[in-house]
Amino acid sequence: MTVASVGAVTTTLILVGAFLALMLNLNQVAGNIEEDVEIKALVEVTADEAQVDEIRQKIDDIPEVASVDYSSKEEELNGLIESMGEQGETWEMFEQDNPLNDAFVIKTDDPLDTFDVASEIEGFENIQEVNYGEDVVQNLFRFNKYARNIGLALIIGLVFTAIFLISNTIKITIMARSKEIGIMKLVGATNAFIRWPFFIEGLLLGILGSVIPIAVIISGYYYLDANVSQLITFDFVSLMPFNPFAWQLSLIILGIGAVIGVWGSVMSVRKFLKV
Amino acid sequence: MIDMQGVYKTYPNGVTALNGIDVRIEQGEFVYVVGPSGAGKSTFIKMIFREEKPTKGTVIVNDYKLHDLKWKKVPYLRRNIGVVYQDFKLLPKMTIFENVAFALEVIEEGPKVIRKRVMEVLDQVGLKNKARFIPDELSGGEQQRVAIARAIVNHPQLVIADEPTGNLDPETSWEIMKILEEINASGTTILMATHSKEIVNTIKKRVIAIEDGIVVRDEHRGEYGYEI
Ligand SMILES: Nc1ncnc2c1ncn2[C@@H]1O[C@H](COP(=O)(O)OP(=O)(O)OP(=O)(O)O)[C@@H](O)[C@H]1O
Ligand SMILES: [Mg+2]
Numbered sequence: 001m002t003v004a005s006v007g008a009v010t011t012t013l014i015l016v017g018a019f020l021a022l023m024l025n026l027n028q029v030a031g032n033i034e035e036d037v038e039i040k041a042l043v044e045v046t047a048d049e050a051q052v053d054e055i056r057q058k059i060d061d062i063p064e065v066a067s068v069d070y071s072s073k074e075e076e077l078n079g080l081i082e083s084m085g086e087q088g089e090t091w092e093m094f095e096q097d098n099p100l101n102d103a104f105v106i107k108t109d110d111p112l113d114t115f116d117v118a119s120e121i122e123g124f125e126n127i128q129e130v131n132y133g134e135d136v137v138q139n140l141f142r143f144n145k146y147a148r149n150i151g152l153a154l155i156i157g158l159v160f161t162a163i164f165l166i167s168n169t170i171k172i173t174i175m176a177r178s179k180e181i182g183i184m185k186l187v188g189a190t191n192a193f194i195r196w197p198f199f200i201e202g203l204l205l206g207i208l209g210s211v212i213p214i215a216v217i218i219s220g221y222y223y224l225d226a227n228v229s230q231l232i233t234f235d236f237v238s239l240m241p242f243n244p245f246a247w248q249l250s251l252i253i254l255g256i257g258a259v260i261g262v263w264g265s266v267m268s269v270r271k272f273l274k275v
Numbered sequence: 276m277i278d279m280q281g282v283y284k285t286y287p288n289g290v291t292a293l294n295g296i297d298v299r300i301e302q303g304e305f306v307y308v309v310g311p312s313g314a315g316k317s318t319f320i321k322m323i324f325r326e327e328k329p330t331k332g333t334v335i336v337n338d339y340k341l342h343d344l345k346w347k348k349v350p351y352l353r354r355n356i357g358v359v360y361q362d363f364k365l366l367p368k369m370t371i372f373e374n375v376a377f378a379l380e381v382i383e384e385g386p387k388v389i390r391k392r393v394m395e396v397l398d399q400v401g402l403k404n405k406a407r408f409i410p411d412e413l414s415g416g417e418q419q420r421v422a423i424a425r426a427i428v429n430h431p432q433l434v435i436a437d438e439p440t441g442n443l444d445p446e447t448s449w450e451i452m453k454i455l456e457e458i459n460a461s462g463t464t465i466l467m468a469t470h471s472k473e474i475v476n477t478i479k480k481r482v483i484a485i486e487d488g489i490v491v492r493d494e495h496r497g498e499y500g501y502e503i
Contacts, residue, residue: 183364187378187425188353 005169005264009209009257012162016155017217017253023151024249028240030144034111039118039132042101047126052102058124064113065106073100101128112141159260166205166264170198174268181272191273198265206261207254214250221246276302276433276464277323282332284318284488292318294488296332300466302432305459307475308468309499310485316468319485320437323466324356325349337432354382357426357434361441363418365410365425371397372406375425382429396424400454416447423454427463434458436467440474452478475499 041059043052052070059068071079077100081092094100108117114132122130174181184194225242277300284293292315300306308316321327322334325341334341339352365374372393379389397403400420410418419439426434436455440448452474459465469475475482475498482497483490492500 179364180366183366183377184381185350186353186358186364187381188350188429189381190347190350193381193383 002169002173005166005205005261006209008162008165008169009206009260010212012158012260013210013213013253013257014216016158016256017213017249018220019151019155019158020252021217021221021249023148023155024245025239026144026147026151030140030147033140034144037107037111037114037132039106039108039114039121039130041104041106041121041124041127042129042131043103044126044128045101047102051126055124055126056104059104059106059121062117062120064108064110064117066109067107069105071103071105073098073102076100076103159256162260163264163267166202166260167268170201170265170268171271174198174272178272181269185273194273195266195269198269199262202262202265203258204261205265206257206259209261210254210257213253213257217249217253218246221249276300276337277466278333278335279322280333282322282329282334284315284322284327285330292488293322293329296485296488296490298483298490298493300464302464303459303462305456305465305480306467307480307482307497307499308466308485309470309475309482309501310491311501312470314485315488316485317437318488320435320466320468323433323435324353324358354429355431355433357423357429357431359419359422359426359434359436359439361438363410363415363422365418365421367410369409370406371402371408371410371413371421374410374421375428378425378428384429392428393424396428397421399427399457400424414447415443416450419443419447419451420454423451423458427458431463433464433466436465438468438470440469440471445473448474472499472501 041055043055047055056068056070059065077094077098080100104121106117106121108114115138118130118132121127181194222242225239225246228239277298279296279298282293282296283291285291294315296319308319310316318327322329322341323336325344329342332342336352337355339348341352344352366377369377375393375396376389379392384392394403394406397406400423402417402420402424405413405417410421413421419442423434423439426436434455439455440451443451448471455465455467456478479496481495482492482499484492484497484500
């Protein structure tokens with residue numbers, strides 16, 4: 001077991017840990033925003049009660065729709081006034097002559113279906129307009145998808161690089177032991193029997209290599225949680241809470257470390273086990 | 276216990292080392308394999324513990340069909356065969372005791388059984404009092420006795436030796452031969468490749484002569500038959 005292989009595990013795990021922390025937080029934020037996405041369909045002012053009921057029925061019949069809420073123009077106005085706070089008072093004069101429309105607020109089961117559902121509703125009779133913050137949502141979804149895929153690819157790439165590095169450093173120690181392995185085979189050792197010590201060595205290597213990364217991640221995340229969280233004031237953006245996130249991340253790091261170590265180590269004996 | 280039929284072996288580099296071998300060897304026999312250098316003696320021996328696989332033909336050892344034996348089963352085949360080499364193949368950092376015990380650890384015997392059995396075989400080859408030595412502290416003949424002890428420690432039915440006296444002076448060679456004869460006397464089959472005319476012509480046994488990859492002579496109580 002060399003310093004070089006432990007170093008390879010350590011470096012990889014620090015990078016993997018930082019990426020994971022970043023990705024999981026991005027995921028969380030993206031998830032929050034996706035959850036908040038809703039479609040608002042404004043009903044023509046001229047529509048009568050029966051037509052409104054018909055619209056509700058048709059929206060309900062779309063399979064991807066999770067919930068439909070009706071909001072009368074009075075409720076819409078109250079919502080608007082409340083959300084404006086102080087300035088809202090100026091809107092109160094519209095209470096007599098409400099310029100707003102009755103509306104349906106729709107949520108889909110999967111936020112990604114938002115576009116399709118929105119454009120379907122847009123085609124209904126007596127619908128004046130459909131809003132869902134088109135550009136923002138579309139860009140966000142696209143960004144999330146790329147971020148996830150690139151992050152995942154980076155992590156997989158890092159892990160394989162580490163396995164390669166480790167199996168190479170271990171291979172050198174095994175060259176020295178190849179005579180021993182040859183004799184073990186001569187007297188009838190199974191491959192599993194020969195591999196066992198290398199399995200243990202790899203496991204130790206992985207665990208040893210995760211010590212520093214785990215320390216870095218726990219202290220780094222603790223700092224981030226204590227200092228940065230306060231700077232973020234949007235209520236839909238929040239970091240994963242230190243407890244239990246940092247601990248879960250540490251466990252994942254330990255697991256990846258063990259896998260890298262064992263895999264790298266066992267791969268390096270493979271060549272000597274061919275009969 | 277050994278049955279070879281129509282065995283050919285061509286190495287990946289194109290050299291054909293065995294050219295159609297038919298040999299039967301019964302349990303308890305003592306067989307010399309002789310022939311000029313490069314004739315295919317070592318290759319013939321490697322066929323038997325599946326160090327090499329035949330290109331063509333069938334090799335049956337102890338009911339194992341080696342020509343299509345799954346590699347996972349090879350270790351179990353080898354536990355019934357003791358192998359002795361010219362260069363001893365001992366582990367330099369281990370004591371004599373550990374070197375012999377190794378063959379039992381591999382088959383996962385308990386420490387008590389190992390201790391008892393290792394001391395037994397070391398006694399048999401006359402090295403009981405050197406159990407704590409390392410190979411470098413032993414003479415060539417003593418090292419070869421350790422290798423033989425390791426080969427027989429788990430009671431194999433067959434011991435294969437490729438020039439076991441090749442690196443030893445004549446006197447030491449006779450000691451080794453005495454031990455091999457004793458092992459044979461207890462019912463173990465012995466198959467031994469050698470270049471020693473004195474040994475083959477003095478301790479008369481079955482002789483299989485190989486030249487250019489074929490058996491040219493197979494006689495009971497045979498002669499070495501080559502000069503040098
Ligand atoms: N692993 C190998 N790869 C390629 N060719 C080989 C290999 N082992 C042996 N040979 C070739 O096969 C032929 C037979 O070799 P083998 O070792 O069986 O001869 P031998 O009878 O044991 O000779 P010696 O008495 O010198 O030990 C030789 O021509 C040798 O060069
Ligand atoms: Mg040879």
